Amino acid sequence: MEEPQQQVKRLSRRAARLESLLEKYKRKSQLQHTLIQLSEQASTVAELTLLYPAIHNILSQYLPSKSFYVVLQNRFTQALELSYFVDEKDAVAIPLHEAHHFKDGVTGHVFKTGKTVYLTKEEMLSRAKAGEFKILGSQAEHWVGVPIYRDGAIIGVMVSQSYEAEQSYSEHQVELLEVMSLYLATAIERVKKRELLESEVKIRTRALMQSNEALNKEIDNRKRALERQQILFQISELATQFSDIDDVYKQVHDIIRSITFADNLYIALYNKEEQWLTFPYSVDEKTRYKTRSFAKGYSELVIRTEQSQLIDCTRAKALAMEGIVERPAGYNHNLAATSWLGAPLKTATGVIGLIACQAYDHKYEFDYDDVELISFVSNQIASVLQTHLANQALKISHQQLEHRVAEKTKELQQTNLHLQMQMEERKKIEQQLYHDAHHDSLTGLPNRSLFLTQLEKTLKKHHRYPEDNFAVLFIDLDKFKDINDELGHQAGDQFLVWVSQSFSECIREHDLLARLAGDEFVVLLDHLTDRQQAEDVAKRIIKVMQQPFCLKGVCMQSGASIGITYSNKLYRNTDEIIRDADAAMYYAKNAGRGRYEFYHPLLSASSSAQKQHDQHHLDKLPTHFRYTEIVNWSDSAEPIGFIEAFGEHPVLGSTSFDILKKFAAEKPQHLEIELQLLKKAQDVAACRNDDILFNCSTMLLENNHFDVLKQQLVTEGNALCLLFEESEIRFASSQQILNLKSLAEMGIPIGLNNFGKDRCDLTLISQIDFTYVLLSSTFSKRVLQQTSYEVQLQGILAVTQVKGIKVIARGPAILNFRSLLEKHGLQLFFGKQRALDKGQETCAFIPTFDNESIPS
Template structure:
């Protein structure tokens, strides 16, 4: 029988192994978590990429068997792999930064191309090299692991760790650690990548020195010096703004160089390529005194010619002299020879402008390659500063010389030109007066016809080049002017015209042009318009101001203004056409009742001289008709529930034109009523093909007693969803009978709506007193809602009332997505844009005859 103690020991042994396994996993997870926390802290605090890489390396050293570590990133411009960080126990900096193609050919480039983690032993790597997977570069490592670095699923580089000891292999946990670290590395690299150049080289050098514990103190000192030198470079770059005098800049440069290396003897030389001379604007030297001299074969010329920094000791000096590269002048004193000389070119975008040189005598100091590197970096910064100051100094000197020459020339010419200038000024005044008299009305001092036509011609030419720069011309004829002349006398008439010109000037903008053509005819040119409403607003102001009585000699008389408006049109080729159409619109306004304005329409001048008015009206009633439909856009629901119908007539002169425009020129009311009822009858048939609400603009003339019976009969015979839209302006001036009939339509089950609401004023009484189903806002109001807060407040009042009465509000404006989106932000859901063709299955509707073409 088995001994119980042995059984207990085996159980304890198994438990111990399990605990050891769990403890090992716990340690691994703890190490991984600890490393990620450290990386996160470094990424949040480190401001430079050159400080981030050592921090990452330091974290990895705690968990990896080797200190050899480097990072290669892809240059986004050249698409080549470039070394960003490198510390190796064996090779040191074996791959220069500019030879990026080495990485493309080696195992690092292989990882970048495959985008996969790769772990190779020395033998495995040799097999892949023999298989031409990649080339052998650098000293072979016993163990090599490369991890791709990704940013947004795109590979941007490779992170590598390698070991030169056979026993220093990488386990799965260590490879996993490298993978996780690479995931977080891309973000940190992107944040600080732009500031890595100088600090990267310093840190690579510093890391290369960490081969033994004895060099640790030296490494810390080296890093400290690098940081100090970086601060010095910043100080040099600040010289461009802190000092305005070039001599102060030279002194500060010397002070900075002295703080980083031996610079008891320093001079700055500038090369003038035009004269081929060297000048020495700054020089502090214990032995030699430098003066300007021709370009020869000295140390300074060698630096400028080669465009490279030069380090010359006594041995190299002998070699250069023996080879003829450097040539001593005949009177040269050997006692003045420096035992160590260092010069760096001052390079700018325009080339080498000179050099900065330090030298030591009697072996007081020996410059080394570290000094060469430092001075080279510093000289680039100094060159930029000096170029800026020299350019400013040259510009200042040039300006001073120019000012002096101008002052002398001005003084010399002042006396001789004084008399001539007086004559010229007198002649200018005469010419200006003549020009003013020739182009201005002598009574009102307003521009006359000549000046107005000249400016109109320029405006028309500008419009033809830039069609978005709209303009309008307002032709104004004063009402009852002859009565004022007859009643009060011609002197009063002149005073009245002066008063009118002043009043009209207050109604327009500064850059608009008001002119007097002749007698009581005035004209205004409005430029930089965006829509016709702006011209309409000016016309309203002119009419309001003319409603004020004119009083003189105790007698007050009422005048007025009839205004015709033409708006910019691509059909206009000359100014005569514009004046002609504005005049026609003015006479139409005068014949229509005076004290009003009218826009020009082609029908005003389209009829021939032989056609009678009756023939024109008969022709209007016989026009072939078709309808265009436009769906209302619903922001909240993409399924369209509403459509509008608009009637068009095929006019022989105007072509396809809206019947709303053509009806305006129908003189007899019964003829207009016949047109309205005819259009309504056709629209009712078309509306039967829709399963949506159909909106149709309708005139209040159908609400009169004689027509309302016919209207009700037509609506009762057609079971459709047609909604009659009445214009707000017509409803406002409707008779009591028309208003009662309008209120009766909803009781009969007929949908009604308010069209072009809030164009001039926002009257909420309409919305609360009549049961409308739809309210179509005017395009003017919709535009002003987006421009002025006061109109948005009015809109909120409209939406509040319509919400209580379940009225749907529709905005109107240009079919621009941004315009509709802005209106949606103000609480509107429905939108009616410009006419556009809409594809629909209803195209095949059989309710449309030959003269009722429904265009979708």
């Protein structure tokens, strides 16, 4: 007798064997059930487009198949083509339109080897890196592909994939796919044969119907011939028995009513010499016909073409659009016929008129059979009417002539009135277009164009009458960026509207307030007698801006920094005035904000001699460079850096040279400073291994300066990438643009700085071969906040990818920009600022600040 422990082991082995047999039975049962379902679908579905979803539905019962597709080989082109496709992620992403898309991927690999392939994400990446195939579309966690055979030859591949790591494919599920693929080719052939059979049945049915139609047509033709013969008899009697023409018209109406719809019928006669149409007979439920001049109506169309015309609503619109038919002024379109049929009355001497029938409100639709019948009738009755018309031509009275003249005069008056109304409407439209082109769309204030035009007129007036003084106030809002960041850009727009309304209350009615761009406003004060009047306006504006701006319970404190320039006989153009007012504004902002400054105190801070030194010797100021690292998230990270020159100004303190250069009075000095800074930047770049970006002004691209720039670049080498402001490039001359393009052709790297700050002009980056494009921090932050800017970013990336341009984003938060990189595919962005290494530059570490605003 067995021991209990041995009995337990024996029973365990038997239970394991039974479980194995049960599992095999379940698999066999699933396979059998699947094949039965596949056979039923192949026997029932009418077309292939319904077979693939049915197969997909069967598979989804037994394995993860939310992402499933079938690829078959085109027997003519030998290309792999997609027959069915459902995917959780790649519904739009993969280029399904490309004919040879699948041959290079893992699907093509299965087709070439003819073997089932099951890959995990790691295995696929490893084999793709080994060069066996390419990875196309989104990366799946589990991927299985099974070849499809027919008569021993592979004809396609069936693929199922899962994007979830826990949803793998078991050996039984792979086996199920293989079994399905063995019978799939047979199912496809059965459905194709069924489609072919149904197509042949349809063709034979159509042929039989055409035969019946031909027989019916022959019967109709014989009926029509009998009807025409009967009509001929009636017209013959009419020609021999009429005594009164009015009776003839009524009998003609009865004849036409017997062959087609003629509830509304009129007969029109044409006077060729005087170009008139008369209507001796008309029966109509809506329209009263009276004598009129020959114009462009339906009746005139029949007479001009000498052919019958069939006009429905569609053709009526087409004739009106082409100008063939014109309605008179004041015409009531509610009285227009929905179907109209007219036939000419032809005689040996030409067309003498027409017969027309019409239907309203789609009560009847005339067809070409009606056209043929009424054309036949009109040819027969034309000779009957000709004799009577010859007698009627002598009876036209003077009263009828006066009546026609009066009608013509009335029509002309209506036409003239219509033309006058059109001219007034056009004048209003032109005034509106002029207003829109010269005013800001947000605030309604005059824009830069209108302001500069008015400033130029004021300057010319001052030259003629020096005693008539003026002043320009350049206003920059303080902490506007904080309002945008805290309350959102919509609140920022509301704040700008509030500011424009508040500023308008601080000036006189004849003064001009304009918005230049962003948070910059300018005021032109005219008819001034002293500077105190300009100071009073500036004080009122500063006082207004001391009021907090509140929205939805949140209040923010802003302010205004104002630069004032007073009229001067030395001013020759508006650029000088704007430049000086802008410089005074920057001085006010750096001096503490929320204040105003005149232009001349800024440039005469200590004494007249010191002023000349400050103004004309900016190149002598102590200079240091700040270095900003460009972070690169790509695999092949090439080091990139951005350097910016700073100087210690006796009035402004440590300030960017891009600001200090604005105080240079003469262009030669400006050019000298630009070239000296460029030389120092080249020396810094020569000592470093990374690509160095450096800001330049478009003044270097002018013809009289460009040769000097090229000589220095060639002498010192091309270690720098020259950055130019997008706002300056947008307003550059055609010659400056040509010189910029020639730099790129010479192999000198060039870049576009602060792109997208005010607008997103893709023509700049599409027409010029830039190496780098630096997005403005304003645009980068809006991409993270507003969907509309994401679309603009995709347009930028599409153009830069084609042209091989590197795009750099900038902003205050690395986490936000990391998400921006992952979402939109950007790889470069601004990192932290720091001092250059010793031996290259020596200055203390400086924290990052917004490059589009001046640090205080």
